[in-house]
Amino acid sequence: xxxxxxxxxxxxxxxxxxxxxxxxxxxxxxxxxxxxxxxxxxxxxxxxxxxxxxxxxxxxxxxxxxxxxxxxxxxxxxxxxxxxxxxxxxxxxxxxxxxxxxxxxxxxxxxxxxxxxxxxxxxxxxxxxxxxxxxxxxxxxxxxxxxxxxxxxxxxxxxxxxxxxxxxxxxxxxxxxxxxxxxxxxxxxxxxxxxxxxxxxxxxxxxxxxxxxxxxxxxxxxxxxxxxxxxxxxxxxxxxxxxxxxxxxxxxxxxxxxxxxxxxxxxxxxxxxxxxxxxxxxxxxxxxxxxxxxxxxxxxxxxxxxxxxxxxxxxxxxxxxxxxxxxxxxxxxxxxxxxxxxxxxxxxxxxxxxxxxxxxxxxxxxxxxxxxxxxxxxxxxxxxxxxxxxxxxxxxxxxxxxxxxxx
Amino acid sequence: xxxxxxxxxxxxxxxxxxxxxxxxxxxxxxxxxxxxxxxxxxxxxxxxxxxxxxxxxxxxxxxxxxxxxxxxxxxxxxxxxxxxxxxxxxxxxxxxxxxxxxxxxxxxxxxxxxxxxxxxxxxxxxxxxxxxxxxxxxxxxxxxxxxxxxxxxxxxxxxxxxxxxxxxxxxxxxxxxxxxxxxxxxxxxxxxxxxxxxxxxxxxxxxxxxxxxxxxxxxxxxxxxxxxxxxxxxxxxxxxxxxxxxxxxxxxxxxxxxxxxxxxxxxxxxxxxxxxxxxxxxxxx
Numbered sequence: 001x002x003x004x005x006x007x008x009x010x011x012x013x014x015x016x017x018x019x020x021x022x023x024x025x026x027x028x029x030x031x032x033x034x035x036x037x038x039x040x041x042x043x044x045x046x047x048x049x050x051x052x053x054x055x056x057x058x059x060x061x062x063x064x065x066x067x068x069x070x071x072x073x074x075x076x077x078x079x080x081x082x083x084x085x086x087x088x089x090x091x092x093x094x095x096x097x098x099x100x101x102x103x104x105x106x107x108x109x110x111x112x113x114x115x116x117x118x119x120x121x122x123x124x125x126x127x128x129x130x131x132x133x134x135x136x137x138x139x140x141x142x143x144x145x146x147x148x149x150x151x152x153x154x155x156x157x158x159x160x161x162x163x164x165x166x167x168x169x170x171x172x173x174x175x176x177x178x179x180x181x182x183x184x185x186x187x188x189x190x191x192x193x194x195x196x197x198x199x200x201x202x203x204x205x206x207x208x209x210x211x212x213x214x215x216x217x218x219x220x221x222x223x224x225x226x227x228x229x230x231x232x233x234x235x236x237x238x239x240x241x242x243x244x245x246x247x248x249x250x251x252x253x254x255x256x257x258x259x260x261x262x263x264x265x266x267x268x269x270x271x272x273x274x275x276x277x278x279x280x281x282x283x284x285x286x287x288x289x290x291x292x293x294x295x296x297x298x299x300x301x302x303x304x305x306x307x308x309x310x311x312x313x314x315x316x317x318x319x320x321x322x323x324x325x326x327x328x329x330x331x332x333x334x335x336x337x338x339x340x341x342x343x344x345x346x347x348x349x350x351x352x353x354x355x356x357x358x359x360x361x362x363x364x365x366x367x368x369x370x371x372x373x374x375x376x377x378x379x380x381x382x383x384x385x386x387x388x389x390x391x392x393x394x395x396x397x398x399x400x401x402x403x404x405x406x407x
Numbered sequence: 408x409x410x411x412x413x414x415x416x417x418x419x420x421x422x423x424x425x426x427x428x429x430x431x432x433x434x435x436x437x438x439x440x441x442x443x444x445x446x447x448x449x450x451x452x453x454x455x456x457x458x459x460x461x462x463x464x465x466x467x468x469x470x471x472x473x474x475x476x477x478x479x480x481x482x483x484x485x486x487x488x489x490x491x492x493x494x495x496x497x498x499x500x501x502x503x504x505x506x507x508x509x510x511x512x513x514x515x516x517x518x519x520x521x522x523x524x525x526x527x528x529x530x531x532x533x534x535x536x537x538x539x540x541x542x543x544x545x546x547x548x549x550x551x552x553x554x555x556x557x558x559x560x561x562x563x564x565x566x567x568x569x570x571x572x573x574x575x576x577x578x579x580x581x582x583x584x585x586x587x588x589x590x591x592x593x594x595x596x597x598x599x600x601x602x603x604x605x606x607x608x609x610x611x612x613x614x615x616x617x618x619x620x621x622x623x624x625x626x627x628x629x630x631x632x633x634x635x636x637x638x639x640x641x642x643x644x645x646x647x648x649x650x651x652x653x654x655x656x657x658x659x660x661x662x663x664x665x666x667x668x669x670x671x672x673x674x675x676x677x678x679x680x681x682x683x684x685x686x687x688x689x690x691x692x
Contacts, residue, residue, distance in 0.1 A: 066658045091661075181641035231530040231553030233642035239529070248531060369660040376465075380643035383555040 025053040026306055028081040029068055032058045034257055035132045035293045038326035039083060042314050052306070061085075065368075072097035077300035080307040086116040086292045089128065091365040093119045098127040099297040099304050101311075105129055108317065112358045113292050113331040121363040129315045130331035131323070132293035135358035136191060137350055139244060139262070140251045142275035144170065156195060156220060156280045159251060163227035166250045174227035176249035178235040181379040186371045188240075188253050189378055190289045190361070193217045195282035200362045200370070200399070207403065209374070209396040210389075213283070218381055218388035220282075225382055233383045244270060253279070255291065256329045259347050276350040278357075290358040292331065329355075366406045373398035444667035456668035466669060468644060469652040473673075476559065476648060477627040480566045484623065485616075487567065488574025493604075495575075496582045506579065513572040521636035524565045528552050528637070552638045558645045562637050566630070574619050581615030582608075614688055621684045628677050649673050 028043055030036035040056055047054035057079065059067055065088050071078045072092055084092055092098060105114055105126060113130035115122040140153060144166050153159045163174025178184040196217035202208040225232060229243060241258045243249035247269040261267050262274045279286030295314065297307040313319065320330040324341055329351055335341065336352040345351075361367055374395050381391035447453040460466060495505045512520065527533050528551035536546040551561045585608065593603050609616075631650040634640065640647035640655075649669060657666035 066661075069661060179642070180639060181643060182639065229531055230547050231550035233555070234550070234553030234558070234638060242532060246532065366660075369662075372655060372659065376641075376644055379641050380555075383642045383645075385555050385643055 023051065023053050024303070024306055025055065026080050026303055026310060027055040027057065027078065028083070028310075029057045029059065029064065029071075029079040030083045031064050031085075031293070032060045034327045036083065038323040038328045039131065039295075039314065041326060042319055042323065043310070046310055046313055050306075050309075068092060072298055072300070075298075075300040077298065077302050079298055080301040080303045081310060082296055082298060083131065084128070084294050084296060086130075086290060086294055087361045087367050087371075089116055089294060089296075090119070090121075090363050090367065092296070093127050094365055096299055099299045099301065099308075101126040101129070101297075102308065103312065105315075108332045108334050109315075110331055110333060110352075110355050112290055112355055112360075116290065116292060116360045116363075117294055117296075121360075128294040128296035129311055130292045131295045131315060131320075131328070133329040133331040133351070133355050134255060134257070134291040134293065135329075135351070135354045136187075136253050136255060136279065136288035136291070137259075137347070137354055138251070138277040138279055139254045139258075139274050140277060141166070141270065141273055143273040144250055145275075152275070152277050153251070153280050156192060156282045156286075159280050160220075160223060160227075163224065163251065167227045170250070172247065173229045173243065173249040174251065175224050176228050176235070176240050176243040176252045177221075177224060177232055178237060178240050179221075179225070179233045179379050179382040180236050180375075182372050182375040184236045185375040185378040185382070187289060187291075189217070189221055190359075191253060191279040191286060192221055192282075194359065195280065195284055195286045196220065197283040200374070201364075205403075207396045207399040209392045209399065211392075214392045215389050217282075218378070218392060221378070222382060222388060233379055244268075244274065247273075256347065256351055257327070259345075260327060276347045278350070278353055285357075288354045288358045290355075290360040292360075331355075364403075366402050369402045370399050373402060440667045440670065443663050444671055446664050448664075453664075456665045459665060460668055460672060465644065465647070466649070466652060469647045469649050470672075472559065472646065473628060473630070473648040473650075476563060476566075476630060477624055480563050480570070480627055481620065481624055483563075483567050484571045484574050485620065487571045488619075489578050489616075491571070491575045492578040492582055495579060506576075509575055510572045512569045513576075515569070517569065517632045518636060520565065520569050521633040524568075524633075525552070525637055528561060552646075553642060555642050555645045558638055558642060562634055562646050565633055565637065566627070569633075570623065570626075574623060577615060577619040577622075578612065581612050584615075585611050617684055617688045621681055624680060624684075625677055628673065628680075 026043075026047065028039070030039050036058060040058070043054055043056060046052070057067075064083070065085070068079070068082050068084065068088075069092060071082075073095075075097075082092075105117075109130060110133060112135070113133055114126075117126050117128040117130060118124040119127055138153065140162075145152065145162065148162075148165050148169065150162050150165065151158070153162055159175065165174070166172065167174030177188045179188070193214065196213045198211055198213035198217050199208055208214075229249065237255070237258075240252050241254060241261065244252060244254070244258075245261060245268045259276070263271050265271050279288045295311050297304055297311065301307055315331070317332050317334050320328075320332050320335045321338060321341065324330050324335055324345070330336055333352070336348055342348050361371070364370065377386065377391040377395040377398070380386045381388050386394070444456055445452055445454070447455060491509060495502055495509070498505065527535050530536055530546070530550045530553060533551075535551070536549060539546040539549070550557060552558050589607050589611075590603060593607055598606070629650050630648055631654065634646050634648055634651060635654075638646045640651045650673075653666050653669045653673070656662050656669065
């Protein structure tokens with residue numbers, strides 16, 4: 001009997017270890033923000049149905065990439081599912097760090113969102129599934145356009161004319177953009193850059209920023225800057241949206257995440273007055289920049305099968321509809337066409353049209369560094385310390401050096 | 408076993424955990440970082456990161472801006488901190504109240520300070536331009552952190568606001584520790600306030616002054632959080648410092664070798680400066 005009592009703690013310990021070990025687990029790295037909130041809710045629901053011990057590692061945008069890359073390169077297998085911004089994909093997929101998907105995604109996903117989940121881009125194996133269908137929209141004050149007899153801006157010249165007219169007649173800025181160095185400046189510039197026919201790399205993969213098209217597009221950006229609030233060279237998304245919300249600017253490029261705020265009376269002085277259009281055209285048809293959030297499985301994950309089950313479940317139409325209700329733009333056509341959602345979100349038709357043609361940032365593992373160099377010179381040109389031509393030439397030299405170092 | 412070893416040996420187990428901790432947390436990472444700074448992308452031994460340091464114009468600009476930031480902020484913080492310390496020290500009463508009040512900015516986390524000032528500096532919605540507007544001025548040209556020419560001055564102003572109290576605190580403590588006898592003797596001999604300050608206070612305070620400058624300068628040379636939140640190094644490259652540049656290189660571009668090489672150059676500069684100041688302190692003793 002005594003011997004039996006002595007064995008009890010050992011038995012309890014073994015039972016506890018056995019209990020913990022036998023219960024399946026799943027660790028997910030997510031972005032701390034609206035995109036991550038929806039995924040967190042979905043993951044909790046999935047874990048409850050599947051008796052899975054769930055661990056969510058929620059990280060701010062600035063830290064998420066570095067944590068994920070460190071985990072992937074050191075192959076620690078700390079995460080079973082990772083959430084990533086689509087420009088990170090080429091870097092994270094390198095050296096077999098991500099597990100290829102064993103099932104093909106269905107055709108309901110929008111092609112632009114699926115293409116960025118493949119390596120090589122558009123043609124290769126699938127390593128991720130798209131969870132959030134973000135692409136830029138052109139926000140403009142419909143009430144003011146109507147008041148001054150202006151049609152929805154179809155070209156960048158229309159934008160400039162409207163900025164002049166509204167800026168002169170109203171106590172507000174005609175246009176607002178962000179030109180803080182790095183991601184901010186590049187993100188707002190890319191639709192203009194592409195519309196003028198410029199590209200970051202030529203067909204052979206060499207940097208091609210010192211071209212007439214590139215110079216013209218930057219000159220046009222500076223022209224738009226004349227109708228932007230002073231200090232826009234330090235603006236990020238917050239400042240741009242603050243101007244729209246406070247009714248102190250008439251137009252901007254912005255992301256769907258801000259749509260809800262524009263129609264929220266507690267935050268906006270322009271409720272119901274802002275309309276959402278496609279990117280204006282110039283020498284080429286205007287296209288938006290894609291900013292999709294993807295879900296992928298690290299190759300070193302010890303729970304790959306479970307992670308894959310979650311991945312496919314979380315991106316089913318029913319789940320993406322729930323995510324849309326929580327504020328995430330979907331990545332499936334059927335969800336965009338859902339009548340209940342269309343009745344609730346007036347911007348859905350514009351979002352779908354934008355996503356269908358959206359372009360991703362150039363697919364290179366060095367995009368973070370390239371974007372930083374490009375954005376630095378864009379910001380300096382906007383601040384007036386270098387000419388547009390000099391900014392583009394210097395950016396091209398910097399990018400060429402980055403590409404060379406990366407070889 | 409020699410006598411000294413015999414004497415030392417019994418103490419070894421007691422200090423061993425601390426030494427092991429120091430080796431694991433300080434010495435090993437330092438040696439590893441040195442190794443990384445000499446390692447290329449393919450894992451080969453290379454001097455290329457150090458060669459690149461001499462050719463990287465952006466790094467040299469960031470280094471120059473860091474030194475400018477350090478020199479200007481340190482000079483103003485020192486003058487203001489010293490003036491405040493002398494002023495509060497001369498008050499007949501209420502010294503404790505003023506000391507507590509003046510220390511408030513320093514007690515706030517730098518990140519909170521930066522967020523507050525980012526809101527204050529906002530050209531359209533910030534309280535600074537809002538106040539000027541309410542007073543009838545047109546502050547549209549005052550873009551503070553968004554202007555290439557005003558950004559550096561704006562971020563330095565935030566540092567001065569937050570860290571002048573640190574110098575005030577050290578110098579105030581130094582003033583209180585000065586014996587009163589030489590001061591009273593000088594007054595009896597008819598010395599002017601300026602003569603007392605120059606010939607008695609300043610020499611007696613010199614060790615504290617040098618220590619305060621050393622601590623603050625080392626902190627200023629690695630400035631990161633305030634600038635990261637206020638300007639992210641912009642507009643353009645106007646407020647980029649070496650800490651920011653190193654952070655981006657390491658954690659945005661994942662070039663740890665080059666980031667380590669830059670860190671060691673920064674460390675070397677700080678050591679040279681610190682040793683120069685410490686030598687001055689020794690000379691004074």
